[in-house]
Amino acid sequence: MEDKTILVVGATGFLAKIFLEKVLRVQPNIKKVFLLLRAADAKSAAHRLNNEILGTDLFNLLKEKLGANFNSFISEKLTVFPGDICYEDLGLKDSTLKEEICNQVDFCLLLLGGIETLFFTLVPFENADMT
Ligand SMILES: NC(=O)c1ccc[n+]([C@@H]2O[C@H](COP(=O)([O-])OP(=O)(O)OC[C@H]3O[C@@H](n4cnc5c(N)ncnc54)[C@H](OP(=O)(O)O)[C@@H]3O)[C@@H](O)[C@H]2O)c1
Secondary structure (H helix, E strand, O other): OEOOEEEEEOOOOHHHHHHHHHHHHHOOOEOEEEEEEOOOOHHHHHHHHHHHHHOOHHHHHHHHHHHHHHHHHHHHHEEEEEOOOOOHHHHOOOHHHHHHHHHHOOEEEEOOOOOOOOOOEEEEHHHOOOO
């Protein structure tokens, strides 16, 4: 994962949270993780990140490991944005962010609920269709 950028969809979910914590803890040289969260706006997405992901006990080990550097590490590595995979362009309204994601993401991890979705999909982003 060194110097790679990934997009995680379904990050509030059970499996994706475990994946995210593990990647940040054991692969800290990952470049960036974009997190798509279902939310009305950027503020609500950030709220979900803090309450439903980083605020859970799962992240205690990483907090212990990084100590006072935890918040700056998270700010450097994570970019959270509101979206929904059911909509065109993942529901992304911010065109600058959309361009950033298209240009920077190496892999996309989809961990969505429901038996009709793929269980674990890690695809090179160049093969992903954003239209
Ligand atoms: N958990 C297990 O032990 C296990 C074992 C084998 C297979 N699986 C399979 O693995 C997959 C993930 O499981 P999980 O337990 O991690 O699921 P989960 O806890 O139900 O999480 C699902 C995630 O998908 C997100 N999501 C759903 N629809 C979305 C949409 N339209 N746009 C964006 N995000 C969306 C949810 O967001 P919200 O928070 O907004 O709802 C949530 O973050 C499922 O297909 C499951 O069947 C799980």
